[in-house]
Amino acid sequence: MEMEAVFLAFVLMLSIFLGFELISKVPATLHTPLMSGANAISGITLVGALTSAGAGNEQIATWLGATAVGFATINVVGGYMVTNRMLSMFKKKEAPPKTGEGA
Amino acid sequence: MSLSIELINVWYIVAAALFIYGLKQLGSPATAVRGNLLSAIGMLIAIVVTLFSKGIVQFEWIIGAIIVGTIIGSGF
Numbered sequence: 001m002e003m004e005a006v007f008l009a010f011v012l013m014l015s016i017f018l019g020f021e022l023i024s025k026v027p028a029t030l031h032t033p034l035m036s037g038a039n040a041i042s043g044i045t046l047v048g049a050l051t052s053a054g055a056g057n058e059q060i061a062t063w064l065g066a067t068a069v070g071f072a073t074i075n076v077v078g079g080y081m082v083t084n085r086m087l088s089m090f091k092k093k094e095a096p097p098k099t100g101e102g103a
Numbered sequence: 104m105s106l107s108i109e110l111i112n113v114w115y116i117v118a119a120a121l122f123i124y125g126l127k128q129l130g131s132p133a134t135a136v137r138g139n140l141l142s143a144i145g146m147l148i149a150i151v152v153t154l155f156s157k158g159i160v161q162f163e164w165i166i167g168a169i170i171v172g173t174i175i176g177s178g179f
Contacts, residue, residue: 030129030131033129037138038126040142053165054159054162062164063164065164066165070168071172073172087136087139
């Protein structure tokens with residue numbers, strides 16, 4: 001039982017180093033799309049909401065879980081589409097403005 | 104048709120790998136669009152695999168909430 005905590009601490013340590021290395025050399029112009037993409041990834045909580053909404057508990061729990069699924073889906077879908085729209089402004093190497101004159 | 108918890112977590116590893124590689128590609132202007140797409144594919148895998156888990160017994164509310172969320176999130 002304690003060994004599982006050790007393995008998880010191992011994963012935590014590796015993820016800290018990995019996250020640091022992934023983020024550290026991002027150029028300044030890509031900071032905003034990176035933030036937006038990371039926000040969309042954080043919508044992985046949708047998986048937890050799916051488990052709550054589908055578990056067949058009482059009606060109020062299912063309804064709250066479904067609301068959570070709805071909001072999390074807005075977060076995920078909107079996040080990836082907004083990031084894609086930001087990145088589509090990077091046509092060439094010289095940086096055009098990265099936030100919208102569109103929409 | 105539900106999958107075992109081990110198989111589901113194996114697919115979670117695949118999704119995590121896609122997240123990590125997509126986030127790495129998001130750091131360079133040449134590959135950033137593809138990185139975003141890879142990350143989205145990883146998210147899709149994680150969601151679809153979760154729907155096959157044993158813990159989910161009723162789907163009506165889930166499907167409805169996902170449809171509503173997708174419509175609102177995509178801006179239409």
